[in-house]
Amino acid sequence: xxxxxxxxxxxVQPGGSLxxxxxASGFTFSSNWMHWVRQTPxxxxxxxxxxxxxxxxxxxxxxxxxxxxxxxxxxKNTLYLQMNSLRAEDTSVYYCARLTxxxxxxxxxxxxxxxxxx
Amino acid sequence: xxxxxxxxxSLSASVGDRVTITxxxxxxxxxxxxxxxxxxxxxxxxxxxTASSLQRGVPSRFSGSGSGTDFTLTISSLQPExxxxxxxxxxxxxxxxxxxxxxxxxx
Numbered sequence: 228x229x230x231x232x233x234x235x236x237x238x239v240q241p242g243g244s245l246x247x248x249x250x251a252s253g254f255t256f257s258s259n260w261m262h263w264v265r266q267t268p269x270x271x272x273x274x275x276x277x278x279x280x281x282x283x284x285x286x287x288x289x290x291x292x293x294x295x296x297x298x299x300x301x302x303k304n305t306l307y308l309q310m311n312s313l314r315a316e317d318t319s320v321y322y323c324a325r326l327t328x329x330x331x332x333x334x335x336x337x338x339x340x341x342x343x344x345x
Numbered sequence: 346x347x348x349x350x351x352x353x354x355s356l357s358a359s360v361g362d363r364v365t366i367t368x369x370x371x372x373x374x375x376x377x378x379x380x381x382x383x384x385x386x387x388x389x390x391x392x393x394x395t396a397s398s399l400q401r402g403v404p405s406r407f408s409g410s411g412s413g414t415d416f417t418l419t420i421s422s423l424q425p426e427x428x429x430x431x432x433x434x435x436x437x438x439x440x441x442x443x444x445x446x447x448x449x450x451x452x
Contacts, residue, residue, distance in 0.1 A: 231388070262441075264441075264443075266383075270445075271432060271443055271444070271445045271446045272381075272383075272389070272432050272434070272443040272446070273443065274440070274441040274442065274443070277439070286439065286440075288440070322388070322389065324389075327394075329394060329395060329436070330377065330436035330439070330441075331379040331391060331394040331395070331434070331436055332379070332381070332389075332391060332434070333391050333394075333400070334388075334391075335388040335389040335390075335391075336388055337386070337387060337388045338388070
């Protein structure tokens, strides 16, 4: 059974940093693009970042480019999102998701809440 | 970026009702359109991919149609477990974008 479990969320002050993790199991992690998607109350789902199977290619939404860094450790079956210079508008539930070859997200984690507030 | 809109933003329905949700893209996306169900505290669930393909394990009361810019998600007979928020997502561009969501609640 495919499982994605996020962790690392919490309360952080504006300008602070946080690293999210997503532990994957039940599939060959090193074969798939993986992504982060966030949900802000009242704003729906927003794609944040993606990384290819071997970690050599990354993509970011303009809103996080230069502040967030996606990475992965295929030996540990884990996806990461390093978030720096956090802003109030980054407050969201962050989901990791697996991308298929037809570019839809077939499995998602349950999410981890990030709150940016002083 | 490709903008996605959905209508209605919310609806109230009863168990057994037929429910239709519409999604529109700002440009043609062929059939690169996917639908997800979101419930509070749970992982988003893929329902339909490439506009009309039913994901394994999803009940057949869910169906999708459309191509180009206009798409529809239909629930043929609403069940208690279907009260949730539904999102469309375009995968024509890898700058993936989602619709704003349609919340389906109990009348």
